[in-house]
Amino acid sequence: MRISITRNNRISIASVIVILVVWKLLALHFHSRFILPGPEDTFLALCKLVVDKGFLAVVGTTVLRGLIGFAIAGVLGIATGILAGLYSGFNAFINPILVIIRSVPVIAITLLALIWFDPDSVPVFIGMLTMFPIVCTNVVSGMKSVDPSLVQMAEFYRVGKARIIRELYIPAITPFIFSGISSALGIGWRAIIVGEVLSQPKYGIGTKMQAAQTFLNVDMLIAWTLVAVLLSYMFESIIRAVEHKTVKWRRV
Amino acid sequence: MEEGIGMSLEIKGLCKSFGDNVIFSDFDISFEEGVITCILGPSGCGKTTLLNIIGGLVEPDGGTFSGFGGKRFSYVFQEPRLLPWKTVRGNIEFVLDPSLSPSERTSKADELIRRVELDGFADHYPSQLSGGMCQRVSIARAFACPSDIILMDEPLSGLDYALKRNLMVWFSQIWEKDRRTVIFVTHDESEARLLGNSTYVFSQAPVKIVSGRIP
Numbered sequence: 001m002r003i004s005i006t007r008n009n010r011i012s013i014a015s016v017i018v019i020l021v022v023w024k025l026l027a028l029h030f031h032s033r034f035i036l037p038g039p040e041d042t043f044l045a046l047c048k049l050v051v052d053k054g055f056l057a058v059v060g061t062t063v064l065r066g067l068i069g070f071a072i073a074g075v076l077g078i079a080t081g082i083l084a085g086l087y088s089g090f091n092a093f094i095n096p097i098l099v100i101i102r103s104v105p106v107i108a109i110t111l112l113a114l115i116w117f118d119p120d121s122v123p124v125f126i127g128m129l130t131m132f133p134i135v136c137t138n139v140v141s142g143m144k145s146v147d148p149s150l151v152q153m154a155e156f157y158r159v160g161k162a163r164i165i166r167e168l169y170i171p172a173i174t175p176f177i178f179s180g181i182s183s184a185l186g187i188g189w190r191a192i193i194v195g196e197v198l199s200q201p202k203y204g205i206g207t208k209m210q211a212a213q214t215f216l217n218v219d220m221l222i223a224w225t226l227v228a229v230l231l232s233y234m235f236e237s238i239i240r241a242v243e244h245k246t247v248k249w250r251r252v
Numbered sequence: 253m254e255e256g257i258g259m260s261l262e263i264k265g266l267c268k269s270f271g272d273n274v275i276f277s278d279f280d281i282s283f284e285e286g287v288i289t290c291i292l293g294p295s296g297c298g299k300t301t302l303l304n305i306i307g308g309l310v311e312p313d314g315g316t317f318s319g320f321g322g323k324r325f326s327y328v329f330q331e332p333r334l335l336p337w338k339t340v341r342g343n344i345e346f347v348l349d350p351s352l353s354p355s356e357r358t359s360k361a362d363e364l365i366r367r368v369e370l371d372g373f374a375d376h377y378p379s380q381l382s383g384g385m386c387q388r389v390s391i392a393r394a395f396a397c398p399s400d401i402i403l404m405d406e407p408l409s410g411l412d413y414a415l416k417r418n419l420m421v422w423f424s425q426i427w428e429k430d431r432r433t434v435i436f437v438t439h440d441e442s443e444a445r446l447l448g449n450s451t452y453v454f455s456q457a458p459v460k461i462v463s464g465r466i467p
Contacts, residue, residue, distance in 0.1 A: 149329070149331070149333055150333055150335060152309065153327070153329065153333040154346070156307060156309065156325070156327050157326070157327075157346075157347040157393075157397055158324075159346060159347065160350065163346075163350065167335070167338070167346060168335060171335070171337040171338075172337070174337075247337075249336060249337040249338075249377045249379070250336075250337075
């Protein structure tokens with residue numbers, strides 16, 4: 001096992017090196033920091049950006065927007081998914097709504113949100129709307145996978161509905177909730193940053209990206225992109241760690 | 253069918269069909285309270301359907317039931333039906349009266365775990381137990397529930413002979429302690445002979461009682 005992890009790690013490192021080499025070759029080819037700065041210039045820009053005193057406010061604000069949007073989408077998505085799993089009528093009601101939310105282009109929602117909300121709330125709204133159907137759909141599939149014989153057992157023993165939901169359905173769908181949250185966050189971050197680019201709140205990674213693009217600070221633009229990638233990766237790791245702790249019964 | 257004294261649970265004129273498949277047609281049966289009644293019969297004859305009708309899981313097409321009103325049931329299913337994310341203790345606590353305090357629930361669950369001789373396994377998950385141990389937890393759960401009647405649907409099928417025999421002896425011992433009414437369905441004659449205070453032998457569907465109340 002250890003050997004294979006080490007081998008896979010080496011392959012992953014090799015993949016990153018390939019990206020850096022291709023990047024460097026392209027930078028040499030274009031030979032212009034206004035089109036594509038090299039990895040070393042971008043790294044310097046990243047260092048400059050991280051030590052800047054406004055960095056934490058910018059990143060913190062984007063993270064806060066992400067967390068608010070995600071919390072609303074998570075609670076709504078899980079609750080709606082459970083109800084849709086329990087009651088087929090509600091499922092039939094919610095299905096077209098989910099299909100519509102999923103198929104409307106993010107940009108269309110963003111343009112409308114720009115009319116409806118203040119710049120600080122636009123990214124939250126877009127993030128929420130992008131994440132909600134993903135969480136909800138995963139929870140519905142989870143509900144469908146719950147073993148009906150366990151539900152029959154619980155009902156036979158006259159266990160109350162609230163306890164059946166809390167102690168039977170929710171643990172059974174936990175792996176689905178986590179996979180929903182994980183895919184939702186991946187897409188949600190991108191949507192929130194698109195929202196920030198277009199709504200231009202005072203603080204936000206998207207706002208900074210837009211400013212960098214306006215002034216052709218391509219190194220800064222890529223540096224902020226790297227920050228966004230790292231944030232997404234960090235949250236993905238946190239979710240994996242929480243999942244690992246929560247579903248310990250699966251590992252025994 | 254011989255009518256005995258102390259028969260207090262009676263079903264008369266039971267009818268049940270699934271489509272064209274008639275399982276019960278004007279069928280009568282009675283059970284004595286406080287004893288283990290075994291129902292023996294070929295697979296698929298309608299034994300489980302009868303248990304499910306008694307337990308309220310299946311609606312009968314017709315028939316009158318006397319003595320069952322207000323009774324509470326426990327069910328030991330063919331497969332243990334344990335919640336995989338709950339420990340042995342958690343699975344037993346799941347069916348306990350929710351008005352009990354957490355400490356009362358734990359002590360009640362632990363007492364049953366001792367009775368089914370699973371001391372030391374209270375914090376184990378079902379995936380860490382053997383099939384026989386899981387079925388013992390399922391039986392402990394049935395005794396934990398404050399029920400009047402325990403319905404058992406071939407709980408020992410799928411276990412090897414030695415384990416089955418041990419479980420039967422062990423089951424009679426726990427049952428002796430509170431002598432609840434048990435209706436035990438099986439297709440294995442040795443189980444019926446060992447466990448049953450009385451036994452009904454069913455024919456193929458539509459069910460007739462071939463012989464009844466063998467001591």
